Amino acid sequence: MQTIGLVGGMSWESSAVYYRDLNVGVQRRLGGLSSPRLVLSTVDFAELTDLEDAERWDQVGVLLADAARGVERAGADFLLLCTTTFHKVADQVEAAVDIPLLHLADVVADACLADGVTEVGLIGTTVAMSDGFFTDRMAARGLTTITPDPRHHTMLNEAIYDELVHGHVLDRTRRRVVEVIDELWDAGAKGVLLGCTELEMLISQADVELPVFPCTTLHVEAALDRALS
Structure with missing residues (x-):
């Protein structure tokens, strides 16, 4: 069994x-x-989110690269970033270590293509939805990603940072997020990516008719495939 390296806290x-x-x-x-x-x-999530708010992404990359090097020194055979948003600096982290990075977007793209889905909606943080780091990598694998109307971004971001990261799972928030997913369906999405780990606490397949791709669950299964191969 290979040793799985995790950079978390996000x-x-x-x-x-x-x-x-x-x-x-x-x-x-x-x-x-x-x-x-x-x-x-x-x-320290507070330190990273302060840097995120200040758009000091190079410094975010430095901090996560340092954590990744520590994981490598401790004996990990490959690496996972336990986050979607901070995959924005995945290339910087990957360049800092000599072990492979199992990139979340690649894993998710493979799962969508295996199910014959090439047009997917993405819900997550404002950064994940509005920056191209995730959607561009999906596009390189042949997928079209549809993001919610910008008027929903603040609500989704606050649901994640003000509620879910503190373990607060609210029915009223679930109803609002389901409405956003329904809009993505109307816009042509054939599936929806839960593009933030914490969203899997809020939304499941039972809540929506559109096929759900839970990114963290897919990441975990891919890591297990690799570790046990």
Whole structure:
């Protein structure tokens, strides 16, 4: 079994989901008392979000690259960033280490294409929805990504940063997000990406008719495939 390296803390709720699901996944696949080999380094989310707000992305990259090097030194065979938004600096992180980075957009693109879906909606943070770092990488794999009307961006961002990262899952927020997903369906999306780990706490396939692609779950399964191959 290979050792999975995790750079987390973005938020700690996200890291907890990755840690839990990796352990549950190994136990499901191998049975008994089996658990994954993991190395986890977490960063100060407040520091990163301050840098994000100031658009100091180079410094964000420095901090995450340093965490990734620590994970590598601790024996990880490959690396995951436990975040969607901060994949904006994934290239900078990947260049800082000698182990492979399992890029979330590549994993998600593969899952969509395997299901025959080439037009997908994306909900997430404002940065993830409005910056091209994620959608461009999806486009390079042949997928068209539809993002919500900008008038919804603040609501989605606040749902993530003001509620979900603190573990607050509210029905009224779920209803509003489902309405946004329905708009993406009307705009031509054949599936929807839950482009933030915390959104998987709020939205499941039972909530919407459009096929749901839970990015974190897909990332975890791809990591398990790699670690156990």
